[in-house]
Amino acid sequence: MFARFLQTAALTALLATPALAAPDTITLAMVLEPPNLDPTGGAAAAIDEVVYANLFEGLTRIGPDGSVKPGLAESWDVADDGKAYTFHLRPGVTFHDGAGFDAQDVIFSLDRARAPDSTNAQKGLFEGIETVEAIDPQTVRVTLKAPDGAFPFKMAWGDAVMLDPASVKEIATHPVGTGPFKFGEWKQGDHITLTAYDGYWGEKPALKTATFRFIGDPTAAFAAIMAGDIDAFPIYPAPETLAQIQSDPRFKVLVGTTEGETILAMNNAKAPLDNARVREAIAHAVNRQDIIDGAMFGYGTPIGTHFAPHHPDYTDLTAKSAHDPELAKKLLADAGVTNLTLRLALPPTPYARRGGEIVAAELRAIGIETQITNMEWAQWLEQVYKNADYDLTIISHVEPMDIGIYGRDKYYFNYQNPALREVLTKLDAATDPSERSNLLKQAQEIIANDYVNAYLFQLAKTGVAKAEIEGLWENAPMPANDLTGVHWKD
Missing domain, CATH: 3.90.76.10 (Dipeptide-binding Protein; Domain 1)
Incomplete structure (x- = not known):
């Protein structure tokens, strides 16, 4: 009788226990730590990857x-x-x-x-x-x-x-916005935490807490994923391990596109890079597919100008700078350039570090030596982006529709072309879709013909996440980790 009572009590307790709720916290990883948290005062995409649509x-x-x-x-x-x-x-x-x-x-x-x-x-x-x-x-x-x-x-x-x-003076380290999440803490070198804002005007997010951890090393990224230390890595830096992760039922792999034009940028104001023939020689020396295969393990789309291939107005201009070492050597000879050594500044991203070694070897094959400097992100932003103290660098420009940067004064490419500026001015004023399409195609042609930079590939978005997580962006039309629709399966 007593045993039957215990069984009945246990069954009653079990039926009265609610089902386990889905988690309301998430830990994401990023390759780069943002230098600050002010999206209106910093160029680093890592800032928006934390705060866009979440905090601001x-x-x-x-x-x-x-x-x-x-x-x-x-x-x-x-x-x-x-x-x-x-x-x-x-x-x-x-x-x-x-x-x-x-x-x-x-x-x-x-x-x-x-x-x-x-x-x-x-x-x-x-x-x-x-x-x-x-x-x-x-x-x-x-x-x-x-x-x-x-x-x-x-x-x-x-x-x-x-x-x-009222909050602008402290925006870099203690940002205040209107978004569904508010700033929690920033332990520099380790993580940033956001917490749900109870007074949010719109639909409340499913998550109560989101932590962004910074893991730049590809080996450490893979280890953190496999150990379950992080829940998602929206832009995963170790594509060589994606097949292994994809075969593990605990995870899913998200492959999409980004707005990231990955380029071998050149300082157009620095001799002999102020000579279009030298820039063209460098462009022909580089084998895009070698870099996509060697640095990105096959993930990436070749580009021949600063424009996203998935955009309806994209023009495929890769043939203008096809891999042709012999033509590259001839162009250097025609320009009277011999015994050239250029400084190659590399930010800490894996695509830049891996790609830089390949670029250096291919430039050596046409007679150009490189002095590689591996930089931390803050150093790259200060020396290369802000002060244009470099010859060559590899970087992904992840802002959407940013061909307008080629018309800027004192931008780090140091490129000046009145014809392009005229096209961009017309583009700003144009409202007719067909006229805008025409002007965008003209702009692509101009910078490709001037060999402003060597255009490498469109950065793929290769993300990994635990299988139960839903709502992460598959593509990246903006550098962002928008958490407003992210949730765990019930």
Whole structure:
């Protein structure tokens, strides 16, 4: 009788116990640690990989399919002449410090980004703005100097997020945004933690905590995945192990595209790289497939200009710089260049370090020696990107539709071409899709014909995650680890 009572009690207790809830925390890994957490004041993609759509939001945003979607503006109207955009802000939005978000914050954020002393890495996004004015607390009108059909897209960049004026002084280390997650802690050299923001205006995320760990070494990345120490590695740095991971039922592999044009960048102002024939020789010396196979284990799409192959306006110009060592030698001879040694600066990413060794060997085959310097990320940003103190470097430009960088003053390529600038100016003003397509193709042709850089491959997005995780982006139309839709299977 007593035994039967125990059995009944145990069954009753079992039936009364709720099913185990899905986890509400996640640990993701990244190759690079961001130098700071201010997306409006730093060029590193690693900043957006932590904060975009998670901590900070803009008037608009990019969705996982690359489309422009409403953000803090729930809608917008365009004037008939295309020179004014009126943004209707969402009601009830607050910053993580409790301050309300309204039109004055939009004015502050956009005026700060376009100010003469602005340190925004994408200042060109805001150059077309004439005025920003509040119609009422929930309505903002942005008047442009000329029509710009791409303006909602520009406002979706991480560099255009909305800021809390009171928090700007500490934004680099203690950011305050309007997103579904707020800043938790940053243990430099190890991890950054975000926590769910209870006062979020939109749909609450399934996750309560997200931790970003920094693992740059491919061997360590593989070990961390296999040991279960991390839940997902959205941009996995060890593609040579993907087949092994894919065969393990504990994991899934996500293979997609990125906006990352991987290039052998050249300092066009530095002799003899100021000679187009020398740049062309370097472009013909490089075998793209060797780099894709040797550095990326077959993951990557060859490119011949600074444009994403998945974009409908992409032009395949790889034939202009096909691998041809003999032609490369002739071009160097025609330019009168002999006994050339160039400095090759390599950031810490695996594609750069592995690819750099291959590039050095292929340049040696045409008579160019290289002095390789392996740099940490902060050093590369300061010396190469900011001060243009380099000859060659390998880097992926992961910002979407960024061919406009070739028209900038004092950009680290040091490239100047009035014809390209004229095309880009027309592009900014064009609203007709067919005209924009034409101009984009012209721009691609110009930089390919000038051999501004040696164009290598479009970076693939090879991610790994535990099988139970859903909602991670397969493609990367923006450098981001958007966690708003990420959850564990129940």
